[in-house]
Structure formats: C-alpha cells, structure tokens
Amino acid sequence: MAILITSIILALIGLALGGGGLWLVLLGGSFFYLLAGLAFLATAILLSMRKVAALWLYAIFVVAALGWAIWEVGFDWWQLGPRGGLIILIGLWLLTPWIRRPLGFRSLDGVHYGANPWPLAIPLIIAVLIAVYSMTTDPHDLSGDLPTTVAANAPMGGDVPNGEWHQYGRTSFGQRYSPLDQINAQNVANLKEVWRYQTGDVKRPDDIGETTYQVTPLKVGDTLFLCTPHSLAIAIDAKDGKEKWRYDANAGMNPNRQHQTCRGVSYYHDKTVAAGAPCADRVYLPTSDARLIALDVADGKVCTSFADQGTLHLETGMKYNPAGYYYSTSPPVIVADKIIIGGAVNDNYSTQEQSGVIRAFDARTGALLWNWDSGNPDQTAPLPAGQTYTTNSPNSWSVSSADEALGMVYIPLGNQTPDQLGMGRSANVERFSSSVVALDINTGQLKWVQQFVHHDLWDMDVPAQPVLLDLTKADGSVVPALVASTKQGDLYVLDRRTGAAIIPFKEIPAPGGTIPEDHASPTQPISDLTFSPPPLQEKDMWGVSLFDQLACRISFHRHQYEGRYTPPSLRGSIIYPGNFGTFNWGSVAVDPERQIMFGMPTYLAFTSRLVPRAEIAPKGEGEKGSEQGLNRNEGSPYGVYMGPFLGPLGIPCQAPPWGYVAGVDLKTGKIAYKHKNGTIYDMTPLPLPIKVGVPGIGGPIVTKGGVAFLGAAVDDYLRAYDVTTGKQLWQARLPAGGQATPMTYTASDNKQYVVMVAGGHGSVGTKPGDYVIGYTLP
Numbered sequence: 001m002a003i004l005i006t007s008i009i010l011a012l013i014g015l016a017l018g019g020g021g022l023w024l025v026l027l028g029g030s031f032f033y034l035l036a037g038l039a040f041l042a043t044a045i046l047l048s049m050r051k052v053a054a055l056w057l058y059a060i061f062v063v064a065a066l067g068w069a070i071w072e073v074g075f076d077w078w079q080l081g082p083r084g085g086l087i088i089l090i091g092l093w094l095l096t097p098w099i100r101r102p103l104g105f106r107s108l109d110g111v112h113y114g115a116n117p118w119p120l121a122i123p124l125i126i127a128v129l130i131a132v133y134s135m136t137t138d139p140h141d142l143s144g145d146l147p148t149t150v151a152a153n154a155p156m157g158g159d160v161p162n163g164e165w166h167q168y169g170r171t172s173f174g175q176r177y178s179p180l181d182q183i184n185a186q187n188v189a190n191l192k193e194v195w196r197y198q199t200g201d202v203k204r205p206d207d208i209g210e211t212t213y214q215v216t217p218l219k220v221g222d223t224l225f226l227c228t229p230h231s232l233a234i235a236i237d238a239k240d241g242k243e244k245w246r247y248d249a250n251a252g253m254n255p256n257r258q259h260q261t262c263r264g265v266s267y268y269h270d271k272t273v274a275a276g277a278p279c280a281d282r283v284y285l286p287t288s289d290a291r292l293i294a295l296d297v298a299d300g301k302v303c304t305s306f307a308d309q310g311t312l313h314l315e316t317g318m319k320y321n322p323a324g325y326y327y328s329t330s331p332p333v334i335v336a337d338k339i340i341i342g343g344a345v346n347d348n349y350s351t352q353e354q355s356g357v358i359r360a361f362d363a364r365t366g367a368l369l370w371n372w373d374s375g376n377p378d379q380t381a382p383l384p385a386g387q388t389y390t391t392n393s394p395n396s397w398s399v400s401s402a403d404e405a406l407g408m409v410y411i412p413l414g415n416q417t418p419d420q421l422g423m424g425r426s427a428n429v430e431r432f433s434s435s436v437v438a439l440d441i442n443t444g445q446l447k448w449v450q451q452f453v454h455h456d457l458w459d460m461d462v463p464a465q466p467v468l469l470d471l472t473k474a475d476g477s478v479v480p481a482l483v484a485s486t487k488q489g490d491l492y493v494l495d496r497r498t499g500a501a502i503i504p505f506k507e508i509p510a511p512g513g514t515i516p517e518d519h520a521s522p523t524q525p526i527s528d529l530t531f532s533p534p535p536l537q538e539k540d541m542w543g544v545s546l547f548d549q550l551a552c553r554i555s556f557h558r559h560q561y562e563g564r565y566t567p568p569s570l571r572g573s574i575i576y577p578g579n580f581g582t583f584n585w586g587s588v589a590v591d592p593e594r595q596i597m598f599g600m601p602t603y604l605a606f607t608s609r610l611v612p613r614a615e616i617a618p619k620g621e622g623e624k625g626s627e628q629g630l631n632r633n634e635g636s637p638y639g640v641y642m643g644p645f646l647g648p649l650g651i652p653c654q655a656p657p658w659g660y661v662a663g664v665d666l667k668t669g670k671i672a673y674k675h676k677n678g679t680i681y682d683m684t685p686l687p688l689p690i691k692v693g694v695p696g697i698g699g700p701i702v703t704k705g706g707v708a709f710l711g712a713a714v715d716d717y718l719r720a721y722d723v724t725t726g727k728q729l730w731q732a733r734l735p736a737g738g739q740a741t742p743m744t745y746t747a748s749d750n751k752q753y754v755v756m757v758a759g760g761h762g763s764v765g766t767k768p769g770d771y772v773i774g775y776t777l778p
Contacts, residue, residue: 002098007048010090014040020550027557029538032068033550036061052103052115055094062091062123066130072539077134078692079655082542082549084127091124140693144672146596146663146724151472154592158404163746165219168264168331169587170743173468174401176589176701178744182752184705187777188720189730191754195241195774201228203760203768206253209628211260212739213759214329214585214698217772218267219745220281220297224755226772227262231287233295239747241774245300251289255623256324258346260288260762263399263585264331266339267297268363279303282363284339286328290314292341294366307366314343317371318354319388326354330585333409335402336441337363340409342396347459348418348631348640355388356395358411360444370444374413374432380444392416394433398585399465403480406497408438408447410468410482414461418633419579420568420608420640422455423517434460436484436492438499448499452486454521457514457567458608459579460487464587468496471595471666483590483666488564489532489582489601490525493666503529503669511562513569515610517637520567529669531582531601531662535563536574542655543647552653555645559607568608574645576654578606586699586712586741590666591723597664598708598723600677602695605645605654610638628763651683657693659713661700663726673726678713682766697764699741711738711756714766718742718756718775732775734758737766751776 018037025034039061046054065087073079093099100114157173160166162180169176183191203211217226223244224236231251235244265283273280281297291313294306302310314328315321325346332341339361345353357373368382375390383389394413402409415433416425425433435451453460464485471481471493482496493503507523514520526532541556543549560566561574568575581602588599616632616639628643645653652658662674676693683694698712708721711734718738720730737760744754754775760768 003047003050003102006093006099007044010040010044010047014038014044016547017550020554024550024554024557027554029553029557033546033553036065036546050102055100055103055115055120058091058094059120059123062087062120062127066123066127070130074139075130075134075137076139077131077137079542080131080134082544082546084131086546088124088127091120095121095124138676140657140676142671142674146665146672147594148724150593151470151595155470156592157468165217165743165745166267167218167333168216168399169401169465169467172333172335172402172404173592174399174465174587175467175469175592176587176699176741177591178701178703180703180744180746180752181705182746183703183707183744183754183777185707185722185724185729188705188707190777191720191730191732191775192778193732193773194776197236197241197243197772199228199232199234199770199772201230201232202770203762208255208257208260208762210258210762211768212761213757213770214261214263214740215757216264216741216743217755217757218265218283219743220267222748223297225265225267225283225297226757227265227285228770229260229262229759231262231285231289233265233283233285233300235297235300236772238745238753239749241772247285247295247300249285249287249291249293251287251291254289254324256322256346257288257327258349259327259329259344261329262286262288263329266331266334268334268339270364272364279305284332284334286331286341288327290327290343292328292332292339305365307361312361312366314341315354317357317383317387317389319391320352321354322350325349329397330399333400333402334363335404335409338369338441339363340400340402340441342400342411344397345392345395345417348420348633351392351417351633351635353392353417355390356393356414357389358396358439358444372439372444372446375426375428377428377432377446394429397461398463401466401468402441403468403496404441406480407441408496409441410466410496411437411439412462412464412466412484413437415456415459418631418636418640419459420457420610421518421633421636421638422457430455434462436462436466436482438496450492450494450499452484452490452492452525453488454524455519457518457520458565458575463487463581463584467588467590469590469592469595469666471502473667481666483588483597485583485588485599487579487581487583488577489530490527491529491531491588491597491664492527493529493669503527510565511567513560513562514567515570515638518567520565524565529664531671532564533577533603536561536576536605536654540655541653543653544649544651548647548649552647555653568610568640570610572607572609574605575608576605578604578644579642580604580606580644580695580697584697586697589700589702589708591702593704595666596723597666598700598702598721599662599664600659600696600700600710600712601662601674602659602697603654604652604658604695607641607643607645609641611641613637613639658695659693661708661710661721661726663723675726679715681715683714695764696739697761698739701742701744703744709742709744709754711740711742711758714764716758716767734773735771736760736769737764739764739766
C-alpha cells in the first residue's frame with residue numbers, strides 16, 4: 001500500500017511540475033522544473049513496478065537538483081531550502097523500510113533484504129550537510145564599522161533644548177538625532193517599559209484599509225503632543241504618560257480618502273507674546289478633511305485669533321474640491337514665524353484633483369504670505385480672491401525641512417496624478433515632479449530644483465523629509481549639505497545652497513516600451529551612493545516550495561520586465577524597487593557630529609498593469625479608497641492595477657531578505673554595513689522568531705549615545721542597534737504594529753526616555769492598536 005500511495009503522490013508531483021515546467025520553458029525560462037517533473041514521473045513508474053532502479057534514479061535526481069540549486073544561488077539557505085526541501089523529504093521517505101523492503105530481494109537461503117539504501121542515502125547526506133552549512137552563512141550581509149570621530153560645533157538646526165523634540169525630525173533640519181547619551185550602547189540592553197498610554201482612537205469597521213498610526217510625538221517642556229489617525233490631538237505627561245488634554249477635530253469619515261493617518265503636529269512659540277499668555281505656545285493639528293487647527297499647548301483650546309476662528313481651510317483656492325481627495329497627512333514645517341505646508345492628493349483617482357501648491361501662512365494670524373504652485377512657479381504672491389491654483393500639479397505629501405540661516409525651505413515633491421500615465425504633462429510638471437525644490441522662506445521664490453526621476457511613470461515620489469547637515473570634505477572644507485532618500489534606493493547628497501551634487505550622480509540608459517500614447521525618458525539619474533538592488537532574474541523568484549516558486553517564475557516571465565524603470569504596460573509590468581520604496585516617509589537618521597547615516601532599506605517588487613477605460617466597471621457601492629488593486633484614474637484613458645508582486649500563497653515572489661538596517665559614512669559616501677532586519681514572527685501562523693529580513697515602513701532615530709532606535713518592521717518589535725556596527729542590542733515586543741518613528745527626550749526626573757507609538761499599518765497588515773509606550777533605564 002505504501003508503494004502504491006507513494007507512486008501516486010510522486011506521479012501527481014511530476015505532472016504538476018512537468019506541466020508547469022513546460023509552460024515555463026515555452027516562456028523562455030529554466031528547463032529544471034520540466035526535467036524535475038519527468039524525474040518524479042519516472043520514479044513513480046519504476047516504484048509502481050517495484051523496481052530498485054527507482055531509488056537509483058531518484059539519487060541521480062537529488063545530485064542534479066543539488067548541483068542546479070548551488071549553481072543558481074550558491075549557499076543561500078533561504079533560496080536553497082525551497083528548492084530542495086520537498087526533494088530531500090521525499091528522498092528520506094524512500095529510504096524507509098516501507099519503501100525499501102518491497103524493492104528488495106530474497107536470498108537463496110530465504111532471507112529477505114531491503115533495497116540497498118546507500119546509493120540514495122549518500123546524496124541525501126551530502127544535501128543535508130550542505131543545507132546545514134548554508135545556515136551558517138549569510139551571503140547578503142555586509143559587515144563594517146562607521147567612523148567615531150566627531151566634528152566640532154556641528155549644527156543641528158535651531159535652538160531646541162537637548163532634552164526636547166520640537167519638530168517631526170526633532171529640529172527643522174530633520175536629522176532625527178538626539179544629543180542625549182544617558183541611554184547608550186553599553187546600557188541600552190537594560191531598557192524597560194515604564195508607562196503605556198492608549199489614545200482610544202482605534203481602527204473602525206467602516207475605516208478605509210490604509211488607516212494607520214505613523215505619528216512621532218513632540219516633546220516641549222514636560223508634555224508630549226501627538227495626533228491620531230482620526231484627527232485627535234492629545235497631550236500627555238512626558239514622565240508618566242498620563243493624559244493632560246485632548247481635542248477632537250471631528251473630521252468625520254470619508255470612504256474616498258486614500259489615507260487615514262496623521263504623522264504629527266507642529267509646535268510654535270510666539271516670542272512676541274508674554275510667557276504664559278493664552279496661545280503663546282501652540283501646536284497645529286493637520287486634519288484628514290484638509291484643515292489646520294491651532295491649539296493652545298496649555299489646555300488644548302482652539303486659538304481663535306488664528307485664521308478663521310482658529311482654523312485654516314486648506315481647500316481654499318482649489319478649482320476642483322471633491323471631498324476626501326485632499327488632506328495633510330504630515331505636519332507642516334514652522335520656521336521664521338511661518339507655517340509652510342503642502343498636502344496629499346489621492347493617487348490615481350482622477351485627473352481633476354486639487355493642486356499640489358505649497359503655501360506659507362503667518363504662524364500667528366494665519367494670513368497667506370506666499371504660495372508656490374509648480375504649475376505656475378514664478379507667481380508666488382498670495383493668490384487673489386476668485387482665482388485658483390493649477391489643477392493636479394505635483395504635490396508634497398511628506399515633511400519639509402528648513403535652514404533659517406540660509407533662508408531656504410526644502411520641499412520633497414511627488415508626481416502628477418495619474419502616476420503611471422505621462423501623456424499631456426506640462427513642461428512645469430516634467431521639470432518639478434519627483435524632485436526636491438528649495439524655496440525662499442520669505443518669498444516662496446524658487447532657488448533651485450533637483451529632479452531624481454525623469455517623466456515619472458512609477459509613483460517614485462520623493463517620499464522622505466530631506467535631512468540637513470554640514471559635511472566635512474577631504475580638503476577640510478565644510479559644505480552645508482542635504483541628504484535626500486528615494487524610493488528607488490538612491491541617496492542624493494547635495495549642496496543645499498545650490499542643489500549641486502556633493503556625492504556624484506550620473507545618467508544611465510533606461511528601458512522604453514511604453515504604450516503608444518506615452519513615452520519614457522531615455523535616461524534616468526542614479527547616485528554613486530545607492531541602495532538600489534540589482535535587476536531581478538528568474539533565479540530570484542521564490543516560494544516556500546517548488547510549486548509556488550515555479551508559479552512565481554512563470555509570473556515573472558509573463559510580466560514585462562527590463563530592469564529598473566520598466567514602464568507600466570497592458571501586459572503588466574514588474575516595478576522594482578516598487579513604489580513602497582527602498583526608502584519611504586520614514587526617511588533616514590543622521591548623526592551630524594559623526595557625519596554618518598542610519599537607515600532601513602526595504603526591497604519589495606510591485607506590479608503595474610494598465611487597464612483600458614472601456615474595461616473598467618463602474619465604481620461599486622461602498623467601495624473604499626486604496627492605493628492597491630484597481631486605481632480608476634477618472635478622466636484618463638487607462639486605469640491601473642497595482643500591488644505587490646506576490647506568489648499564490650500571498651508571500652513575495654522575490655527571495656528574501658526584504659529588509660535591512662544599514663550605515664553610511666556620508667563623508668566618503670561608502671556603505672559601511674548592511675544587516676538583515678526583522679523576523680517572520682508575525683508573518684506566519686506559527687510565531688517563529690527567524691531573522692529573514694522583513695519589509696518595514698517607518699523611520700529610525702540615532703543618539704549621541706551611539707544607539708539607533710527603529711520599529712517599522714512587520715514583526716511587532718522596537719529595536720535598538722549599535723550605530724557603529726549595526727548590530728542589534730535590544731528589543732521590546734510591541735502590542736501592535738510599530739510603523740512609526742520613535743523619539744527620545746529627558747523628563748522632569750532627568751531621566752532619558754524613548755517613546756514609540758504602536759498602532760499598526762493598514763496596507764502592510766500589521767496588528768492595529770492605539771498605544772504610546774515609554775521606556776527608560778531602571
């Protein structure tokens with residue numbers, strides 16, 4: 001019976017691999033799966049005939065499969081395992097007495113002997129030994145140390161006290177660096193949770209998918225200030241996490257919103273008002289219904305002297321204003337008594353969306369001081385009543401930085417909607433999309449622009465707050481620099497006075513092959529400092545077994561793919577890196593004294609398939625906004641299906657690692673280390689703490705104590721790392737997904753605290769929650 005059942009199973013495996021393998025060969029792919037299918041079928045036939053040759057044939061197949069796997073991927077366990085796991089398990093089963101005994105023989109003296117195991121056992125032993133060896137290697141790891149020398153008087157941006165955190169990136173320089181060192185690389189392993197606060201704002205059944213906590217609290221005085229996805233502002237005590245006040249903006253629900261999130265509030269101190277007077281110190285709350293509300297930090301009451309009874313209406317001046325299509329997910333930058341703010345538009349909803357205008361308002365009164373509209377970039381005087389900004393111009397949904405001494409604000413810009421269709425874009429759109437622009441703080445006039453993607457067809461917005469620091473060059477001169485991290489993995493290090501390159505970048509040829517109505521740029525920029533991955537190959541396709549790996553190989557060949565910047569297509573294109581980004585809104589953290597950078601490069605391929613308008617069904621009742629799945633692009637000739645490139649089991653088709661932590665010496669532009677980050681603990685039904693290197697979205701911070709803190713990964717942990725080596729020093733389990741950026745400060749007890757918000761991320765699928773957690777040393 002065992003022989004019969006085994007023969008049937010082997011035959012079924014052979015038919016599945018052989019049929020899929022033949023399809024793969026016809027698509028131009030590997031012959032291995034076809035040959036493997038034939039080997040399984042032949043083994044099944046010989047086994048059903050009770051021929052000992054079945055074991056010999058399978059032994060030859062094991063050797064061939066082992067050689068093929070090593071030839072393709074070397075000694076990478078996470079790629080060898082799926083290639084050989086099933087083959088080894090079946091081989092071990094064939095060695096059992098239930099199989100060998102019926103294949104044996106009876107001697108002349110009547111003794112029955114099972115088939116000789118060694119012809120098959122030896123290849124299996126070799127395969128197991130190679131598997132064990134591969135578990136001890138990490139071909140993806142890069143080890144090294146960052147320099148520890150410190151520059152004197154390194155500027156950090158503004159006059160923020162050492163123990164406070166006044167802006168999203170701590171200061172207007174966006175460095176995510178704290179000069180505190182009470183918690184350091186030597187003692188961080190002793191860090192303990194000391195308080196936990198819950199906001200009460202949790203994901204609701206009628207929420208859109210992309211409902212997520214991405215907030216970094218601010219710390220001013222003895223209070224932390226934060227916002228929640230549904231536009232609540234909350235103040236809690238910095239020492240014990242007890243609530244002081246809360247304000248509900250009553251932004252309501254709207255299924256058309258693509259994002260339901262708030263990354264932070266902005267703080268402003270009015271030096272013209274007596275200390276302690278009402279609204280002398282304020283936080284500004286951006287809401288999901290396109291308002292900016294001024295609140296008194298003392299009690300959370302609305303500062304009615306600001307704008308319209310305390311509220312700026314950001315939809316003012318928009319020609320088209322469909323509800324739910326425009327809002328601010330990120331806190332504005334406040335510099336020189338000005339609030340400088342952009343806004344997010346829904347990607348790929350319509351060609352008639354709100355403008356991406358950047359506006360500066362008086363921080364005290366809310367009066368409009370200037371506006372920079374990329375569709376009309378030379379006219380920055382306040383827009384007269386009755387006029388409108390340019391429809392659907394590139395927007396800035398992320399966080400800006402500012403250098404008050406140079407008089408410039410640095411804006412990361414996105415793309416015009418639809419992201420994947422470049423027909424009919426104006427010269428200004430082609431000039432400004434997917435770039436960083438420097439504007440005069442006082443007038444809004446353009447100082448310089450540096451573009452990182454030409455004719456963007458991939459949603460490669462500049463997603464992250466530019467980081468400002470002063471860099472010491474090899475000749476000893478000091479240059480005011482800007483670091484821009486991009487979705488495609490390039491890090492652009494520029495002179496922030498002019499936009500000129502400090503670390504060189506160049507133009508390289510880019511693929512063509514767009515739909516007839518469109519075109520692709522013949523070249524695209526790439527920085528000499530890049531985390532951009534090598535192009536995908538068929539051998540990079542992955543799965544937990546031969547079967548889903550084969551399915552991913554077939555899918556790889558069915559899609560259009562010519563490397564980075566493969567244009568979207570009717571056939572469906574693989575976009576790698578995908579628009580999830582190698583880097584995203586979490587940006588990178590920079591130590592301005594050591595002039596080093598710590599970041600979290602992530603690697604996930606996406607797909608993009610254009611759909612002719614005639615094939616798009618009407619919008620269904622109750623359909624909610626999303627960036628994944630069908631994006632309708634109303635008013636354009638095509639919609640687009642977008643999403644991660646996944647196999648039939650819902651796991652990435654590309655092989656891990658999918659996420660790292662990395663360190664860069666910004667003075668030399670060299671990557672010092674790159675280590676896998678995160679485990680599959682929360683990705684599988686079994687909680688296995690296996691470090692694969694998982695995706696993440698969120699940002700790191702670094703401290704003078706030589707420690708980096710980072711949540712972000714799709715397993716629910718906050719981790720601490722040695723900034724010098726990148727080695728993990730500590731971790732704490734989070735009660736929900738930690739897709740936010742932590743922060744640190746000192747409280748009234750003179751102890752340094754680290755705070756992390758854990759509320760989950762909608763599209764990433766981590767556990768939702770509403771937690772704010774404080775940690776300190778015992």
